[in-house]
Amino acid sequence: MGREIICECGYVNPEGTILCEACGNPLRDDQTKPILTMRYEGGARRSQTYQRTIIDKIWNYFSSVKVGIALIILVLIAMAIGTILPQDNAIPSDDPETYYAKQWGAFGKLYVKLGFDHLYTSWWWIILLGLLGLSITVASIDRFVPLYRALKNQRVTRHERYLRRQRLFGRTQTDRPDEIIAKAKEVLKEKRYRIREENGNLFAEKGRFSRWGPYVNHIGILIVLLAGVLRFVPGMYVNEGVWIPEGEKRLLPGTHGKYYIENHRFVLQTYQKNDKRYQKALDRVGAVPKNFQSNVTLYKAKDSAILGEKPKLVKVKDYKIRVNHPLVYDHYRIYQSDFRTQLYKMKFNMVDKETGKSLGTFAVNLINPKKTYDLGNGYKVILEDYLPDFYFDKSGKPATKSNQPNNPAFVFKMVAPDRPKGDVSFVGIQTNLEPLGKNKYKIAFNNLITRYESGLSVRKDMTVWVAFVGAIIFLIGVAQGMYWNHRRVWLQRVNGELWLAANANKHWQSLKKDLSVLVDKTGLNAPVDQLEQKAFESENGRGLAT
Amino acid sequence: MSALTASRHLLLIAFILYTIGTILFTISVTGKKFRSKEGQQAGRRLGGVAFAVALLGFLSQVGYFFSRWKADGHVPVSNLFEYTTFFSMMMVLAFIIIYLIYKNNSVGIVTLPIAVIIIAYASVFPTDVEPLIPALQSNWLKIHVTTVALGEGILSLSFVAGLVYLIRVIDQSKRSARTFWLEAVLFVLICAVAFSAVSAIFQAQGYHVTFNWVNEKNEKDQLTYHMPAIAGPYEGEKIAKDSDRFGPLFEAPSWMNGKEAPRKLNTVIWSFIGGVILYLLIRLLLLGRRIGWALNRIMQGVNPPLMDEISYRAVAIGFPIFTLGGLVFAAIWAQEAWGRFWGWDPKEVWALITFFFYAAYLHFRLSRGWEGEKSAWLTVIGFIIIMFNLIFVNLVIAGLHSYA
Ligand code: HEM
Numbered sequence: 001m002g003r004e005i006i007c008e009c010g011y012v013n014p015e016g017t018i019l020c021e022a023c024g025n026p027l028r029d030d031q032t033k034p035i036l037t038m039r040y041e042g043g044a045r046r047s048q049t050y051q052r053t054i055i056d057k058i059w060n061y062f063s064s065v066k067v068g069i070a071l072i073i074l075v076l077i078a079m080a081i082g083t084i085l086p087q088d089n090a091i092p093s094d095d096p097e098t099y100y101a102k103q104w105g106a107f108g109k110l111y112v113k114l115g116f117d118h119l120y121t122s123w124w125w126i127i128l129l130g131l132l133g134l135s136i137t138v139a140s141i142d143r144f145v146p147l148y149r150a151l152k153n154q155r156v157t158r159h160e161r162y163l164r165r166q167r168l169f170g171r172t173q174t175d176r177p178d179e180i181i182a183k184a185k186e187v188l189k190e191k192r193y194r195i196r197e198e199n200g201n202l203f204a205e206k207g208r209f210s211r212w213g214p215y216v217n218h219i220g221i222l223i224v225l226l227a228g229v230l231r232f233v234p235g236m237y238v239n240e241g242v243w244i245p246e247g248e249k250r251l252l253p254g255t256h257g258k259y260y261i262e263n264h265r266f267v268l269q270t271y272q273k274n275d276k277r278y279q280k281a282l283d284r285v286g287a288v289p290k291n292f293q294s295n296v297t298l299y300k301a302k303d304s305a306i307l308g309e310k311p312k313l314v315k316v317k318d319y320k321i322r323v324n325h326p327l328v329y330d331h332y333r334i335y336q337s338d339f340r341t342q343l344y345k346m347k348f349n350m351v352d353k354e355t356g357k358s359l360g361t362f363a364v365n366l367i368n369p370k371k372t373y374d375l376g377n378g379y380k381v382i383l384e385d386y387l388p389d390f391y392f393d394k395s396g397k398p399a400t401k402s403n404q405p406n407n408p409a410f411v412f413k414m415v416a417p418d419r420p421k422g423d424v425s426f427v428g429i430q431t432n433l434e435p436l437g438k439n440k441y442k443i444a445f446n447n448l449i450t451r452y453e454s455g456l457s458v459r460k461d462m463t464v465w466v467a468f469v470g471a472i473i474f475l476i477g478v479a480q481g482m483y484w485n486h487r488r489v490w491l492q493r494v495n496g497e498l499w500l501a502a503n504a505n506k507h508w509q510s511l512k513k514d515l516s517v518l519v520d521k522t523g524l525n526a527p528v529d530q531l532e533q534k535a536f537e538s539e540n541g542r543g544l545a546t
Numbered sequence: 547m548s549a550l551t552a553s554r555h556l557l558l559i560a561f562i563l564y565t566i567g568t569i570l571f572t573i574s575v576t577g578k579k580f581r582s583k584e585g586q587q588a589g590r591r592l593g594g595v596a597f598a599v600a601l602l603g604f605l606s607q608v609g610y611f612f613s614r615w616k617a618d619g620h621v622p623v624s625n626l627f628e629y630t631t632f633f634s635m636m637m638v639l640a641f642i643i644i645y646l647i648y649k650n651n652s653v654g655i656v657t658l659p660i661a662v663i664i665i666a667y668a669s670v671f672p673t674d675v676e677p678l679i680p681a682l683q684s685n686w687l688k689i690h691v692t693t694v695a696l697g698e699g700i701l702s703l704s705f706v707a708g709l710v711y712l713i714r715v716i717d718q719s720k721r722s723a724r725t726f727w728l729e730a731v732l733f734v735l736i737c738a739v740a741f742s743a744v745s746a747i748f749q750a751q752g753y754h755v756t757f758n759w760v761n762e763k764n765e766k767d768q769l770t771y772h773m774p775a776i777a778g779p780y781e782g783e784k785i786a787k788d789s790d791r792f793g794p795l796f797e798a799p800s801w802m803n804g805k806e807a808p809r810k811l812n813t814v815i816w817s818f819i820g821g822v823i824l825y826l827l828i829r830l831l832l833l834g835r836r837i838g839w840a841l842n843r844i845m846q847g848v849n850p851p852l853m854d855e856i857s858y859r860a861v862a863i864g865f866p867i868f869t870l871g872g873l874v875f876a877a878i879w880a881q882e883a884w885g886r887f888w889g890w891d892p893k894e895v896w897a898l899i900t901f902f903f904y905a906a907y908l909h910f911r912l913s914r915g916w917e918g919e920k921s922a923w924l925t926v927i928g929f930i931i932i933m934f935n936l937i938f939v940n941l942v943i944a945g946l947h948s949y950a
Contacts, residue, residue: 037914069909076902083892120890239886271677277619281674288677323680324883335885459885467887471874475866482862507859509648509852532851 009159014149016049018042021153024162035530036165038503041154043146062135063142071132078128082119085111089118133225140218151208156198158490158501166490166501167508168515170527177498183522184491191514193489202491211505213481220474227467238332238460245342245367245453249299249313254458255332260299260313266339266452267293292336293322294454298329321456331460338455342367343405347447348427350381350414353440359416361446366405378417381443385411390428398426414441487511489518500527550675553613556606557631561665563603564638564658570596571654576844593651600658604642607635618675620683623691625676630668632692633936634661636699640860644703648856652714652848656706663735666742670749686879693871694897698932700864701904707857708925714848715919718839728838731926733825740820741813748773755791757782759808769809776815779808854918857925858911865904872897896935903931 005013011022018028019042026036036042047063050056061067085104093099096117100108115122163169174180181202185195193204231237240253244263252259269291271278282288297318301311319327327334343366349358360375366388373381390409393399398409409428415421423439425432432442486505491498504511512529519526574592611632614622622628641657644650709731716724754770759782761767769779778784778794798808825837832840876897877887888894907924910916 039912065909065912069906072902072906072909076899076906079895079899079902082890083895087890275677277617277675278677281672281676284672284674285676289679290677292680324684324686326882326885333885337884457885461887464881464887467877468874471877475870475874478866478869482866506862508855509859529851532849535851 009155011153011155014044014049016044016046017146018044019150019162020159021150022155023157023159024154025159026161026165034165034534035167036162038166038505040143040147041150043150045142045146047142059138059142062131062138065139068132068135068139071128071135075128075132078116078119078125082116085117087117087119129225129228133222136218136221140215144212144215147211151211154203156196156203156490157201158203158492160494160499163490163492163494163499163501166503167531168500168502168511168527168529170500170525171494172498172500172523172525173496174498177493180498180522180524181491184518184524187518187521188489188514191517193487200493202489204489204491206487207484208486210480210484211486213477213479213484215477216480217474217477220470220472220477223470223473224467225470227463227470230463230466231461236462238458240458241337242456242458243340243453244294244456245344246451252332252334252458254460257311258301259316259329259332260301261334261456262297262299263454263456264295264297266454267291267295268339268452269293291322292339293320294336294456295320296327296334296454298327298334321454326459331462333459335457335459336454337457340453340455341450342453343408343448344451345449346408346445347449348381348412349444349446350375350379351442351444353442358444359441363449364410366408378415380415382413382415382422383410384413384424387428410443412443414439414443416441485510487514489515491524498524500524502527549613549616553610553617554673556610556613557665557669560603560607560610561662563599563606564662564665567596567600567603567654568658568662570599571651571658572844574651575655575847590649590651593649593654596651596654597645600638600654601642603658604635604638607631607638611635620678621688621692623688623695624678624682625671627668627671627673629691629695630671630936631665633695633699634664634668636696637661637664637702638699639696640700640703640864641706643700643863644707644856644860647859648852650852650856652710652845652853653703653707653856655844656710657703660702660706660735663738663742667738670742670745681883684879684882686875686882690871690875690879693867693875695871697864697868697871698936700860701868701900701932702929704857704860704864705925705929707853707860708922710845710848711850711853711857711922712919712926713838713841714845714853715850716838716842718836718842725836725838727923729836732837732841733821736825736828737817737821740824741817743824744773744816744820745813755788755793756785758785759783761806769806771809771812773812773816775812777808777812782808850918854921857922858917861904861907861925861928865901865908868904869901873901893935896931900928900931900935903928 003015005015005017005027007013007020007023007025007027009020009023009025011020013021013027019026019036019038021041021043024042026042045063047060051060085100085108088096091099096112100112100117102108104111111117115124119125172180177200181200185197185202185204188202188204189195191206193206196203196205238254242250242253242261244250244261246263246265249260249262251257252261268289270287271282271290273279273282273287275282278288295318298316299313300316301313316329321327321334321336323336326336345363345365347361347363349361351358359377359379362373362375362381364370364373364383364386369383369386371383373383375381387398387400387409388403388405388407389401390398390407391401407429409426409431411424411426413422413424416423419440423434423441424436425434425439425443427443427445485507487502487510488504489500489502491500493499500515502511502515508529515527518524570592574590574596611622614628618624618628623632637657638661641653641661644653712724712728712731716722716728718725749772753774754772755775756768756770757775757779759767759769759779761769768785769782774791775793776795777798778796780797780799782794782797784791794812798811828837829835876894880889880894881887907921907928910924911921
């Protein structure tokens with residue numbers, strides 16, 4: 001510790017103290033304003049005292065509220081700019097660089113260059129939040145320590161200068177001070193003040209805990225920031241998606257092969273057109289969905305599965321996954337997030353081209369097609385080739401883009417008693433070719449059967465709880481600091497007078513209400529609000545009508 | 547009488563009572579000096595009556611809320627009409643809370659007319675009872691939306707008190723940047739009045755003009771305007787039947803991607819035009835003097851440090867409530883509905899921006915010299931951010947939350 005300051009009252013204060021911790025005597029000449037600045041009780045803040053080493057300088061920099069505000073505003077502006085264009089996860093392309101440039105020209109280009117397209121994972125965003133966290137920590141410690149000291153060491157009897165320069169201050173000439181002080185004690189006790197007495201003076205205090213509110217809420221924010229960091233720790237966070245057609249079973253991604261889910265049925269309900277209650281709105285906007293639901297069964301894979309072998313599945317539970325009602329199991333949550341229809345089966349007839357007579361019907365499963373379809377009476381169809389997602393490749397040959405049946409095309413061989421070698425035809429949506437010359441038979445499209453695919457997302461987020469606890473601590477701290485306030489009343493004998501001074505850290509009106517009761521019941525003179533007095537005087541000086 | 551009809555009547559009654567309350571509060575404050583005892587007493591009595599009227603209006607609006615709930619079959623906060631009316635109700639509730647703490651009439655002069663304007667504004671949106679899409683069918687929706695509205699209502703009250711402060715302290719004897727900006731704030735409020743008036747006029751005539759256009763989802767669609775089209779849809783064409791109708795003078799820019807954004811832009815333009823006319827009319831009535839000047843006369847009796855404290859108190863009460871509703875409950879609901887408690891959706895981000903803004907406000911107030919007028923200007927900015935989130939995020943940006 002550096003040089004100490006000994007006050008008139010004999011109390012030894014640490015270097016940098018502005019108001020004596022014990023009696024409140026202003027120790028610095030610059031405290032000459034008519035109303036004392038009571039922030040942090042004039043305690044010795046490290047940042048105001050030590051300015052020598054580089055560490056002191058960094059400490060001082062980050063403890064400054066100005067720097068804190070600057071950081072908050074930078075974060076705010078960055079976020080605002082981040083909403084001008086969509087973030088890169090909301091664009092229909094995996095190549096942000098070209099997409100933004102194409103859509104928004106030079107501005108889009110700059111946007112990507114500065115990292116605004118992926119703002120919340122960009123390095124400078126993370127640094128900004130890091131600095132914010134640092135600033136909160138340093139500023140809080142810098143103030144908490146002196147504030148705590150000063151409030152702990154405060155004495156009942158205060159220096160005259162301290163009392164006279166409180167915002168609320170009044171004097172009363174009286175020859176029965178004991179009586180008034182006794183009455184005051186009673187009134188303030190009723191108002192739940194904690195009372196201390198010394199040398200016939202009185203000090204009443206209430207709500208000191210609310211002074212710790214900012215420090216509690218800052219801790220909450222630091223915990224929320226920590227939750228953001230934890231998300232990058234492996235295993236803490238899973239976010240995967242899976243499409244499951246009706247009637248199929250799939251491994252749930254992100255569960256390390258542990259869980260499988262079977263989608264029995266996807267249900268889509270819309271509001272009924274003739275629903276009386278909503279009729280008008282439905283007429284205006286058209287169909288409105290009412291429910292998206294997947295009826296599923298969750299399975300767990302038996303541990304002893306040998307590599308490469310199909311695991312044995314044990315049923316865990318049946319569940320109806322709906323929006324807002326995810327399936328929750330073993331820290332995993334499975335959400336209904338999307339749906340689409342999939343072409344499932346295509347039905348065809350084999351037809352005699354001349355007579356137009358159908359020789360039989362068959363259905364091709366588009367996901368898992370059979371090779372041969374026996375139509376009876378010696379007629380059969382052989383699926384020679386299947387292109388689920390048909391297109392012509394660069395050399396003009398038929399090919400498939402994927403194994404999703406988006407645009408199925410088939411090469412069928414039609415075998416009949418009179419055509420044992422078979423006619424070959426190429427069948428696609430809106431195409432029917434005969435590559436090998438004239439056929440007697442043809443394949444005619446009959447019907448298309450679709451089924452739903454449920455889009456489920458699999459989530460596990462162990463950081464939720466950290467963020468949630470942080471948020472709760474934050475809220476407790478804010479409420480503590482905002483819904484309560486710290487009120488202090490001093491009643492002191494000075495040269496045959498009673499001096500009444502009072503201080504609130506905020507919400508002065510509550511304190512004034514307490515004091516007006518006190519004044520009414522004790523006969524003390526009402527204290528003057530020196531701040532309002534000042535405003536009033538300066539205004540009248542300015543020449544406004546009174 | 548059906549629940550829906552009852553709810554309409556009750557809202558109208560609230561509207562009328564708030565208007566009467568405004569007049570009574572104005573009389574109660576006019577000419578009163580904040581340091582004269584007698585003036586205060588007379589004003590206080592009338593103020594008490596005005597408060598009772600406002601309270602009745604509030605109860606009527608609560609009646610609206612519950613009868614509308616019955617008609618809807620769900621909490622009536624799920625479209626723009628319902629949310630905006632609810633917001634006005636929460637603002638009046640905030641006023642009642644503050645009145646009970648401070649017994650101050652000046653705040654009423656500004657709160658009640660703003661509540662009136664907001665109800666009028668809300669009433670031009672479709673008021674049909676609407677069904678809820680699956681994502682909105684959640685108890686957390688109720689909790690989230692109502693808490694946000696309450697928080698925003700209370701934070702708006704800090705703007706109201708801040709505005710009273712500015713009206714009171716800004717020296718109107720000469721022109722300055724301060725008188726200009728104060729006038730600008732009042733002008734925007736007048737535009738909101740104009741918006742309601744213009745909408746009502748064209749709705750009464752049943753005016754409409756329909757365009758073929760490509761909407762924000764890249765689908766061919768039709769868009770019907772209920773006001774003459776100044777700004778048409780991007781690359782939109784009037785349908786054959788309406789080809790002889792007025793406009794458009796120009797097209798909305800293509801980056802406006804909100805739902806039915808061109809129509810909303812058109813409405814904004816009409817509000818601006820109406821606002822200018824209304825503003826000039828008022829100034830004509832005031833013999834050319836600024837509106838700020840006239841209000842300053844009325845508010846001579848206001849106690850500035852007290853108004854500053856009320857403004858700050860409203861932030862102190864509203865900030866935690868907004869945080870709880872707009873961030874914590876929102877996150878819980880997002881977790882239930884989409885499996886991610888935070889997704890950087892534009893509406894979420896703007897809620898976070900609001901949070902950061904008021905955090906900055908609280909820290910500004912820690913520095914000397916930021917109390918009083920500077921704080922009051924900050925509350926104006928805060929209110930702009932809240933309104934931006936309510937109105938313009940839906941206009942410009944398509945996100946998960948686009949209600950309207
Ligand atoms: C998002 C970030 C932050 C939030 C939400 C936040 C929130 C708060 C709140 C609610 C208060 C209480 C204000 C009052 O009682 O009027 C407070 C006080 C304070 N904050 Fe922050 N804060 C943040 C960041 C920071 C930063 C970066 C600094 C760095 C300088 C800082 C320094 C302070 C100080 C010095 C106080 C006053 C403490 C006291 O009165 O004893 N805060 N903060």
